[in-house]
Amino acid sequence: xxxxxxxxxxxxxxxxxxxxxxxxxxxxxxxxxxxxxxxxxxxxxxxxxxxxxxxxxxxxxxxxxxxxxxxxxxxxxxxxxxxxxxxxxxxxxxxxxxxxxxxxxxxxxxxxxxxxxxxxxxxxxxxxxxxxxxxxxxxxxxxxxxxxxxxxxxxxxxxxxxxxxxxxxxxxxxxxxxxxxxxxxxxxxxxxxxxxxxxxxxxxxxxxxxx
Numbered sequence: 001x002x003x004x005x006x007x008x009x010x011x012x013x014x015x016x017x018x019x020x021x022x023x024x025x026x027x028x029x030x031x032x033x034x035x036x037x038x039x040x041x042x043x044x045x046x047x048x049x050x051x052x053x054x055x056x057x058x059x060x061x062x063x064x065x066x067x068x069x070x071x072x073x074x075x076x077x078x079x080x081x082x083x084x085x086x087x088x089x090x091x092x093x094x095x096x097x098x099x100x101x102x103x104x105x106x107x108x109x110x111x112x113x114x115x116x117x118x119x120x121x122x123x124x125x126x127x128x129x130x131x132x133x134x135x136x137x138x139x140x141x142x143x144x145x146x147x148x149x150x151x152x153x154x155x156x157x158x159x160x161x162x163x164x165x166x167x168x169x170x171x172x173x174x175x176x177x178x179x180x181x182x183x184x185x186x187x188x189x190x191x192x193x194x195x196x197x198x199x200x201x202x203x204x205x206x207x208x209x210x211x
Contacts, residue, residue: 005096007125008125010078010098011099011130012129012130013102013130013131015103015104017143018134019132020132021102021132025102036098037100038098040071040074040101040102042103054073054076055078071102072111075112075115078097079123082123082125083123085097144172148174149166154167
């Protein structure tokens, strides 16, 4: 006998900067327009496919601030919604819930994975987790073109508070200081804007050694 269809489906996507994640976001935004998926993507209001908060907050406030985004809360509410639908016996009469949840600058990927293993898979969910990586030099070049050429990224002094664009060498050194062990290793190891780089560096180094 074929296996039963999943109760609901979640794609949990860790969007590492400058690795093509916006293309993935756009793909799921198009699926949402076709009423096949819900896309909980992180981005500014003008960006295609951006939805920044949990379903209950959207119903109450409409579009909400990026600072209210909580990928874990989104997953928790989706789990509750799926379970309620199953209890009402409605899943057989309609397409089961399918959701794309992006973690970009906010939220803990490890916490989302732990929740999926603890609560979603045992409840019959199909869970797909994904991270895109990029050849490191190409990724750094993309960062430089996106960020390093801005007029205020380097050369800020008491006399020149406006700064200037970075040279390639300056930008490489600056990024290395902000993300020890490499940008991708830094993010995959759980780095974020609130944690001291040294704490993440230890995890990044351990990750690189194991790989």
